[in-house]
Amino acid sequence: MNETVAVGTQEAALPPAPGADRYRSLDFADTAATLPAGQSYDLLAAPGSAMRWLAAHELTTPDVRLYEVCARRMRTLRDHVRAVFAARVEGVAPPEESLRAVNQALTAVPTAPLLAWDGAQGPRRVRAHPTDQAVNHALATLAADAADLLTGPDASLLAACGSAPCDRFLLRTHGRRHWCSTRCGDRVRAARAYARRNDASE
Template structure:
């Protein structure tokens, strides 16, 4: 994605959904969104924008170059994580291929910091990020984060945005309300107000 396109897209990108600050996998799932009037965006659509997303979320280093095949792997894993989130929200059986894809990402590389030794600092834990394994580590970290969300105490408050056509996920933080952003909430309230006015005038 070039700078011109990034500038054109930026105004339509929604702010992070509730819970995205606690789960990077939630923000990862929401890197693509459907907006009203046939609009949409995909923050992983090109290697450059996918690289920026990884860097902002501390999942890679600035010196790592991302290629289209890696961006495609990110988009594929995102689709599987979204399928698992959707299954959790709707209380349906998750797709077997999505479970398999997340498990493959989980086991591809060690996600725990490794034990290392050097003469100056002695024993310490380091996160291994060899350049050729950087995307594998990022995907493994996101898969682990998604698994933690789906099996942890916050799984019960995972929700889909209730403002069609938005298809983002969030963690419900205020009772039953489940909108991913103020913009989506305003759209729901405006639609309800219009429906009331229409009903009253009819």
């Protein structure tokens, strides 16, 4: 049986994959991962951890309180973004449902900060919204980022981690890079060394 662990911080899980510093949508897709020994983690599993992820990626402010329905919407969009990324990596058409979900997130709200008037400061741009609107803006921003990645010059660099059972995505910023983290790379190299030793002993 797989054991899913709700992790509150990115540091407690695998480190960000190559390319996550350029594309928040890549890090968003990797907020859930399958690990060896039947374990997995989900950084969006609970409203509190989902809120911390949004705040850490400057997609909302720490004072916005998230509820389960909002965290569930984040997880749903993440699944659709993952499906579109996987289709790009495999060179196949993405599921229509996933394309529709990304486009709905893109068009749900304007992603630009709104114009507001403050009696003391005058006109200014703000991102202050009720919780549901704050989440809408965050999801729209992530969907736009995913669309930019998929249609931009880095699209050909998008890859799936080559260390089973890890199912994270990365940008192959180096030609020989096939893994999302040092830990995954070490696991593959150890498995290869073990196989070579077994072959030599037979």
